[in-house]
Amino acid sequence: MLQAQTKDSIKTANIEQVVLIGYGKQKKSDLTGSISSITAKDFNGGATSPAQLIQGKAPGVSITGNSGAPGSGSSIRVRGIGTLNGSQSPLIVIDGVPQDFSGISGASDPLSLINPNDIETFDILKDASATAIYGNRASNGVILVTTKRGAAGKLKVNFSTLASVSTKMKNTPVLSADEFRAFIEANASAAYQAKLGNADTNWQDKIYQAAWGSDNNVAISGGIKGLPYRLSLGYNEQNGIVKTNSFRRTSAGLNINPKFFDNHLSVTLNNKVTFTDNQFAAGGVISDATYFDPTQPVYSGNSDYSGYYEWLLNGGLNVNANANPVSKLYSTRDVSSIWRYLGNAQIDYKVHFLPDLHVNLNVGYDYTKSNGAKTEYADFKNAFADKGRYRSYSQEKQNKLLETYLSYTKTIDIINVDLVAGYAYQNFHRFEPYAPTYNGNNVEPPKGNDYEFRNVLLSFYGRGIFTIANKYIISASVRRDGSSRFWNGSDTGNLWGTFPGVSLAWKINEESFLKGKGINTLKLRAGWGKTGNQELTNVADYPAYSSYNYGNSSAQYYLGDQWYQMYKPNIFNPNLTWETTTTKNIGLDFGFAKNRISGSIDYFQKTAEKLLVDSPIQAGDVSNHSALNLGTMDSKGIEGSLTLIPVKTENTTWELSFNATHYTSKVTNLVTGADASFNIPQGGISGGVGNTIQAHVVGYAPYSFYVFQQVYDTAGKPLDGVFVDRNGDGKINESDKYFYKSTQPDAILGFSTKFSYGNWDAGLSARAVIGNYVYNNAAANSSLQSGSTNEYLQNVYYTAVDNKFSVPRYFSDLFVENASFVRLDNVNLGYNFKDIFAPGSSLRVYGMAQNVFVITKYTGVDPEVFGNIDNGYYQMPRVYSLGLNFNF
């Protein structure tokens, strides 16, 4: 919503909601594509990263936190997974500047570097007719983020502060000290029983803490001599529920949007600066705490290894054993700082002699610099053999944008014409100097290569929107994109892709036969379009170009008289090109009873072709895998939302909204001539080396679990190592595995409600995911043998006692657990002291709880794990906060 400063919700109904559609805006009632728009009044409270603001708010949009660590950001998926190796994230555009897809070393998600309090609107473009205008990176949807602007007029100040306490939800259910003693005495040899200790330690309790955090923001907006501005400052400090983990973010923003020449020239200058400071907890410490022997004490009583108890063997450290988790936490100091500047200037010139023509220029610059250092001290087991380790790293990213476009609007008779044509150039550059690890042995670290990468995108686009008699709307766009990623040194054909889109809308409520019948909105939409994807994850940066790599000095070879670093020819694919997705969408928007009942429903179908996959290739080339455009994937789904306002009086308002999404994706082709057994393994697990539990295969959803079917006895107990011989050949081997469930749920539901009575207000929001299946790695890793192996003892998941599996059965479908859940995300209650201190001012005091409860059958800690493999996942905290929001 673009409107001047946020106001009370009751008054906004009269202002026509305007939505950004890329290079322009449209009234919500005139939209032809499938677009969800969420504004500040509907945001979730207490968000530390922007994606959390809209979690559960838009149908078809699924937001999962990457982990419970503060600042770790979220992964966003629009309408499920539409690609295999390409990036699956939507394109994020902040104030008109499209963002880079890659992360920054030291911060998991670039969106998390923006202060959520500065965000005004999220406009989520979901179907191709809407996203085609962003064609080249829009296959997974586009999210347009608009930050708050100033408005000319009186000075307005907003001050908000929030204090919170976070606690863990629960511990992974492993055995207690006494239960573990009983387990080892029943199942292990005498030699291992002798290793049991006398203590009773709950290791998970030892690494978690109640964490405190605060979020403070000040925003001043107004106009100085007709120059509207908004200045914001924020400071967020959040400790993680794992000890030693903390996050601090200082942000400042200044937006000014003056107008000149009698409103003919409007200039918008947005500037945001963020400084983030992270301290990460030592890696793997959550797994270590899960598995460490509960009968051993935290401290050994002597001063070896800084006084912590560690597993020893023959007088030295047992190198195969896991480390004491408390020792690991304090053995490591892993910090990073990130500076980010994001600025852009948008100039809109309404041509003097032709006011229907606007000339637009958008220039953007996004600069990030990160520095980090990881120190591991010599006196702890972690870095003992190396006598301590130290690694300092840095990274610099720059993103430059130049866009010019012309837009022309004119009303001719009953037809309103809106035309846009333009050009965009974007240049991404990334540089990371080689960062060696130094160790206390004073051995010089090996030499390696710096990392530097540049990617250029060039596009030409045009769009026409025709509105006839305010009833029939036709929108058509086409975009031609070139990407430097596909340059193979000789022909330019692979660089370019053309992405058209067309959509229609029929405002049925404007028809004469429906006017005056109390139907506020009834719009039928249909669209078709093509979008592209050129982001590859986990693959070389120049995958189409022939090159040689100079190896690291720790991998040299001796020839005759001296050592040489090796030149290796890299695998490349000179035929690599765009992946394209064709989407069809049909939708209906409705609103009755003065829009007290409103909503929409959409049905979509997507086909992705020339999927970018890191695929196995025939033997005989310089690697056994390469980036190829192979295969196709189909998705279809249905999503809808409904908003009800049952009560709306002077004093009382009650609003409810629901949304639901269901989609199915299926890989339809991978390699010509592939039979049912050809699959691309995914999903690494812990246990053994290189084991994977998921795969992409023709006929199933991507990331399907590839497992054996467990056999049970008559009492329902699983039989150790007995699996169904699915092909009936008398042997149990790879051919008896099958594809069971995947990361794709059956349905995603969201619910939120707001109630206000006088000065009181209350609200809650909840989400449910039905048909969610998660692989419980901790349970799979546990068995009679895993408790006592390699001369040390290791705790087991509680089901190991009943299952009595002799060795870990990683590939049994028993461990793909039903993790469907209902989660109450947010509950809040507040009181607004209106006109406090001065008329027009307000002070809202509120209390809030996040992640209040989760209802699920999943036996692990949290059923909502991104990627659906639960392996030492840093759980989402339960947060209790108290805040106040002061406006005057």
Add this chain to the structure above:
Amino acid sequence: MKSYKIRFRTLIAAASFATLFATTSCMKDLEQTPIVDVTAESVYSNFANYPNALAKLYGGFAHGGQEGGGGNPDINGIDGNFSQYTRQLFTLQVLPTDEAVIAWNDGTLQTIHKMSWDSSNEFVSAFYYRIFTEIAFCNDFLRNTTDEKLAGYNITGDNLTEARYMHAEARYLRALAYYHALDLFGNVPFPTEENMPIGSSTPPPRITRPELYKFVEAELLACSNDLKNARTAGYGRADKAAAWSLLARLYLNAGVYTGTTQYAKVIEYSNKVIQAGYGLKTKYADLFLADNDQNNPEVIFPIIFDGLKAQSYGGTTYLVHAAVGGTMKASDFGINGGWSGLRTTKAYVNLFGGANTNDLRGNFYTEKQTLEIEDLGNFSNGYPFIKFKNVTSTGAPGADVAGNFVDTDIAMFRLADIYLMYAEANLRGGGGDAGTALGYINALRSRAGANPVASINLNFILDERGRELGWEMTRRTDLIRYGKFTTASYLWPWKGGVKDGQAVEDYRNLYPIPAKDIIANSNLIQNQGY
């Protein structure tokens, strides 16, 4: 209005020119090339880079990738350390025999010793892909160092002579990799520098075992002319003796590969090596220590490792760490801790007549270990076999102070092997002199502190090969040649998955072509039985 129209037109004209100008200059920006990595042109036009390019061909046998410790691996689908060449060669040549068992449960590893692998076995696949990436690296070097290419890159004079030797070395290394393909997989794809450029989408053709044998033979015969003379190429580089040794090995097994034996040629090429001036190292144990690159007149062709400069968790780091566990002191082996994996079977111990032998080659660790193996996953079952260590001949530990990476080199070919091949070929009617053969065997035995013998027969040679070359990656090939790998004529513990051993299917004399390559390459046909 006229003036507006003119201004309008000029404005549009100006805007279009500006845009056109901007776009054409920016179009070139789409042609981005790698910034850090370099092109073939910049590598091969400067002769100073040639050793670095050649280093990758040799390095393909020692490293899993471009970084120490398995980082930046060349192939995927298996950990970069697991897929290292000699580690996988050990897994497929030694682990399925009487010489070794392993305690770990990684993936389908246990099916190797139990001889129940199938075409989706990741260890079999890893070695297959490792062989073919090595062949691909060699093909790329050969493509870039033909006489025409060298002339095009302006390589002349001494550099040209050296480049031609390097070209021959690349042919040798490719022949060695193809030899392993021939021995383990038989009927494989056949990429050459002509039919398989990098990034090609055409699958290479299939070659059958007898045809591949002819190719390897032809390549090695060419190498034995083109390579540098024996013992003149510098440590680690292939020379004529390396070619002769591989030819001897090829001819010794010709009956298995083609159906026609070639024992006379074994004698011919063994003699060439023996006459080139090699000699046995005085102390047997020194052959497998951290300084086995020094004072070693016996090694013909080594694969080189180093604790600092050639770090890999495969290679000898694997051989040393994996064999240490239980009550064995890691510092005696120059490492920071054992991985408790490898031991040997009683069938192997019996080759020495028991663990109390005075034969130095039968070095077993018996404290708190049982001879019988009840449970393959328990390290205390089965005697650990002491052979490779990361200490020098004077007892000093290796170069890596942290005790992770091992310095010891692996000898692909050493004189002892040649002696044994001569003796076997002589017994099988290939010619040569029986007295000389007996002399060679007794030279090996007296070096090892074992009693000399008065006469030898074929079965004795097989056992002596086991004693002399234990864990040196020839056992499976030898057992197949003697018809004992899959049959009931020789049973060892847990052969075929049964405690006392049982015969397995005949088709297991060849490993399967990985299922993934059968699908990716329609020219291939799976080996019989899989």
